[in-house]
Amino acid sequence: MTKTGLFDSPLQVINVGLASFAEDLSRRGVDVINVDWRPPAHGDPAKNALLTKLQSKLDLVSQANATALERMLNAHPIFVDVGTALDTIPGFTEKTILHAGPPVTWDKMCGPMQGAVVGALILEGRATDEHLAREVAASGEYKFAPCHEYDAVGPMSGIITAGMPVLVIEDKHTKRRVYSNINAEGKGRKALSFGAYGPEVQEIQLWLQDVLAPFLQAAVRAAGGIDLKAIMARALHMGDEVHNRHAAATSLMVREFFPLLGKIQVNSDDLFRIGKFLYYNDFFFLNFSMAACKLITLMAHGVPHSTLVTVMARNGVETGIKVSGGDAWYTAPAPMVKGLYFPGYSEADANPDLGDSAITETAGVGAMAIAAAIPLVKVNGGTAATALSMTREMYEITLTHHPMFTIPVMEFAGTPTGIDAASVVESGITPYINTGIAHKQPGIGMVGAGVSRIPYSCFVQALQGVVTALPS
Amino acid sequence: MTKTGLFDSPLQVINVGLASFAEDLSRRGVDVINVDWRPPAHGDPAKNALLTKLQSKLDLVSQANATALERMLNAHPIFVDVGTALDTIPGFTEKTILHAGPPVTWDKMCGPMQGAVVGALILEGRATDEHLAREVAASGEYKFAPCHEYDAVGPMSGIITAGMPVLVIEDKHTKRRVYSNINAEGKGRKALSFGAYGPEVQEIQLWLQDVLAPFLQAAVRAAGGIDLKAIMARALHMGDEVHNRHAAATSLMVREFFPLLGKIQVNSDDLFRIGKFLYYNDFFFLNFSMAACKLITLMAHGVPHSTLVTVMARNGVETGIKVSGGDAWYTAPAPMVKGLYFPGYSEADANPDLGDSAITETAGVGAMAIAAAIPLVKVNGGTAATALSMTREMYEITLTHHPMFTIPVMEFAGTPTGIDAASVVESGITPYINTGIAHKQPGIGMVGAGVSRIPYSCFVQALQGVVTALPS
Numbered sequence: 001m002t003k004t005g006l007f008d009s010p011l012q013v014i015n016v017g018l019a020s021f022a023e024d025l026s027r028r029g030v031d032v033i034n035v036d037w038r039p040p041a042h043g044d045p046a047k048n049a050l051l052t053k054l055q056s057k058l059d060l061v062s063q064a065n066a067t068a069l070e071r072m073l074n075a076h077p078i079f080v081d082v083g084t085a086l087d088t089i090p091g092f093t094e095k096t097i098l099h100a101g102p103p104v105t106w107d108k109m110c111g112p113m114q115g116a117v118v119g120a121l122i123l124e125g126r127a128t129d130e131h132l133a134r135e136v137a138a139s140g141e142y143k144f145a146p147c148h149e150y151d152a153v154g155p156m157s158g159i160i161t162a163g164m165p166v167l168v169i170e171d172k173h174t175k176r177r178v179y180s181n182i183n184a185e186g187k188g189r190k191a192l193s194f195g196a197y198g199p200e201v202q203e204i205q206l207w208l209q210d211v212l213a214p215f216l217q218a219a220v221r222a223a224g225g226i227d228l229k230a231i232m233a234r235a236l237h238m239g240d241e242v243h244n245r246h247a248a249a250t251s252l253m254v255r256e257f258f259p260l261l262g263k264i265q266v267n268s269d270d271l272f273r274i275g276k277f278l279y280y281n282d283f284f285f286l287n288f289s290m291a292a293c294k295l296i297t298l299m300a301h302g303v304p305h306s307t308l309v310t311v312m313a314r315n316g317v318e319t320g321i322k323v324s325g326g327d328a329w330y331t332a333p334a335p336m337v338k339g340l341y342f343p344g345y346s347e348a349d350a351n352p353d354l355g356d357s358a359i360t361e362t363a364g365v366g367a368m369a370i371a372a373a374i375p376l377v378k379v380n381g382g383t384a385a386t387a388l389s390m391t392r393e394m395y396e397i398t399l400t401h402h403p404m405f406t407i408p409v410m411e412f413a414g415t416p417t418g419i420d421a422a423s424v425v426e427s428g429i430t431p432y433i434n435t436g437i438a439h440k441q442p443g444i445g446m447v448g449a450g451v452s453r454i455p456y457s458c459f460v461q462a463l464q465g466v467v468t469a470l471p472s
Numbered sequence: 473m474t475k476t477g478l479f480d481s482p483l484q485v486i487n488v489g490l491a492s493f494a495e496d497l498s499r500r501g502v503d504v505i506n507v508d509w510r511p512p513a514h515g516d517p518a519k520n521a522l523l524t525k526l527q528s529k530l531d532l533v534s535q536a537n538a539t540a541l542e543r544m545l546n547a548h549p550i551f552v553d554v555g556t557a558l559d560t561i562p563g564f565t566e567k568t569i570l571h572a573g574p575p576v577t578w579d580k581m582c583g584p585m586q587g588a589v590v591g592a593l594i595l596e597g598r599a600t601d602e603h604l605a606r607e608v609a610a611s612g613e614y615k616f617a618p619c620h621e622y623d624a625v626g627p628m629s630g631i632i633t634a635g636m637p638v639l640v641i642e643d644k645h646t647k648r649r650v651y652s653n654i655n656a657e658g659k660g661r662k663a664l665s666f667g668a669y670g671p672e673v674q675e676i677q678l679w680l681q682d683v684l685a686p687f688l689q690a691a692v693r694a695a696g697g698i699d700l701k702a703i704m705a706r707a708l709h710m711g712d713e714v715h716n717r718h719a720a721a722t723s724l725m726v727r728e729f730f731p732l733l734g735k736i737q738v739n740s741d742d743l744f745r746i747g748k749f750l751y752y753n754d755f756f757f758l759n760f761s762m763a764a765c766k767l768i769t770l771m772a773h774g775v776p777h778s779t780l781v782t783v784m785a786r787n788g789v790e791t792g793i794k795v796s797g798g799d800a801w802y803t804a805p806a807p808m809v810k811g812l813y814f815p816g817y818s819e820a821d822a823n824p825d826l827g828d829s830a831i832t833e834t835a836g837v838g839a840m841a842i843a844a845a846i847p848l849v850k851v852n853g854g855t856a857a858t859a860l861s862m863t864r865e866m867y868e869i870t871l872t873h874h875p876m877f878t879i880p881v882m883e884f885a886g887t888p889t890g891i892d893a894a895s896v897v898e899s900g901i902t903p904y905i906n907t908g909i910a911h912k913q914p915g916i917g918m919v920g921a922g923v924s925r926i927p928y929s930c931f932v933q934a935l936q937g938v939v940t941a942l943p944s
Contacts, residue, residue, distance in 0.1 A: 239711055251723035255727075255750065258729070259744050262740045263740070268735070271734035275732070275733060276731045278730060279730065279731055375880050383883055384881050
């Protein structure tokens, strides 16, 4: 070909492989034929058999997925109340300790999760130091359970104990409720959720209980509820992906609270500290976002034969997922996070992937919407192009474009929403997760942030579960 | 050519014309030779003679522009105080009326500017109805002058009278001060600045004076200053271009105010209304941004032989600009705005381009940074691609990429900053302005929003002024 020949006739391109290049030409009005080819199911005969079985009942599965997806998209999370875990979460007792991810026993827990349990037992007045707290934790006196089994979620270690204040998020239509703890990450790297438990962690946790939680309770009751779905949709147009970047959503929450100060009583010193806490804690919205996403995905759960993923969560040892058409946890070893570390730390210090916050990706935000939050990718060492290609890739394993959560730079395309376990198995593409990195030792805290992926084998197992339950 | 031949060897492209297509291929690693050709100075011999003269003193002009630009980039606007125009703006008297844009007399003023003068005279207690206010305005009792001649700026009609509260913005280093009035656009379409003057306008303006201004004064004094440059930089990463979109910057301001409530006394009813006002008024930050940009450009003004544009402003009849190396206004008829109208209105109702807010583009934000605010382009009927191409086009007439104001989606490129009158004349590319649209009749208010361009002839005259003053 000659160079000039390229422009002698209308440009036509056949693109094999990277779809984003073709999409871009296509947006510019160039005729593109995109050959999207990949070896199915990693070329594995067992997985191909699974997909063939699924294919034979495609109508049933498709209808189940459509039902689950519709419930997911109709969910409308509203922040309605604050209370202690004991008084608020159904089934919670004084001896309950909730943790992130799939089930794990005390002896198997990773360092930061053990650190958070130590911190929580000191906070609950059940121990005075790490040694005593470890004795209590190992004694069997307390029942450990995943947050998800109590319709709750918690970032990183996800430890929730009886006296901790929790956010109550309710579906606007069905009034179904879910719960999360309150974020204190903004106080710096030494956060309970990352496994720190020293004096400064105790101080901030007590302040959360004694000052911030009563304020939030009074404010949200005065407001009569605060619409989280609306804030999330708006924040996606303001540079947040509402998993690891919440600068806008937190600011919008503060803007919700401000007029309410005219309706409630807060003393000046408390008001100043609350204001400063909200000023410096860009992650304040994380736990609202997580609870909202838990509600969204919970609404979609329990549709027989659906391959829609409704839970993805990590306990720092294992990653586990659930699909709508089944109740089992499908687990695999938790992977390491690829990311950037604070000065003085490296991957050698890092705990494997940890936290319930992957519920945001499960609901169609977080890394799914990373193209809406390019400044976050920059922090993680990537570029705008990285962000766009990550979001584009996620369309290949999701069932729809979200009708309300949209991405301005992609011409307001809806975020890739509704992970289909079958599509993951078929394509070999696993979901990205934006996440923080905890030090693997208890007591230290956050050491970095980055991106992980949910292990492929979780989806193979989940698909096996759905296929096994299909009528013959 | 054959289709398959295209991929037989590395793709190479020669691109003539639309640079964005080439840039995009280039980002994707394709070799691109971009032929960027345009007839210089519209092919006009007189303008070519101007450019030739300028070329003969290029060192002098370039050095002047470098000096002006450095002062512009070093400016650091801080919000420091609030007071009445009379007490705060040097040289202001009880009989001063400031207006937007270049000089204009009462009889020549456009409808919305006359409407705002009527509203202001009623507000000042100098008239009780439109008829009497018009008599006062026409009587010669008041001196009309451009805001810019008092180091002030005002959106749309820009009317500032003695009793109105103004924001005081100060340079962190030199302590030089500039001023703007307080934004009430968020109360709906009936805003004084857009020429409305009815009872609801009077009510909100009195509330601004009696409640909001004292609150802002107490808050900013308690804060010891609020850094506007930092907020603007951050807002550009949150979907604002800080001219016609301020959702993030306004939210960040609210987050600044919240802790200060613990330091000042505000009664509950006032606090509730202030909170609701800030909640609903996404444009609240506009006047802060404008004053910050006025300070930034003022710092760059007055460097002999510099062709850097330091003022662009419209009074609804004429558009006028200034350059650093001269003090004259260079004017041309104000153009119409291309945009979208509220239901029931059309371009037939629209006043020509109006307001001092083009100072934001002069400082390197607003339409210069439109790629950072894609949701705004959507509102105006455009696309993400429109936004990117607008910002890219503006690099051709600006002297630098701003070191602190950056655009995430363009891989954090600095905004096109420092409009060079010579580059405008040479390229024929005029600056875009994001703007609101006022009804041409007094008393009605806002009817739409869109994009205008500063007339080419302003830049030709400005360049003529600089060239005339060059040493022979």
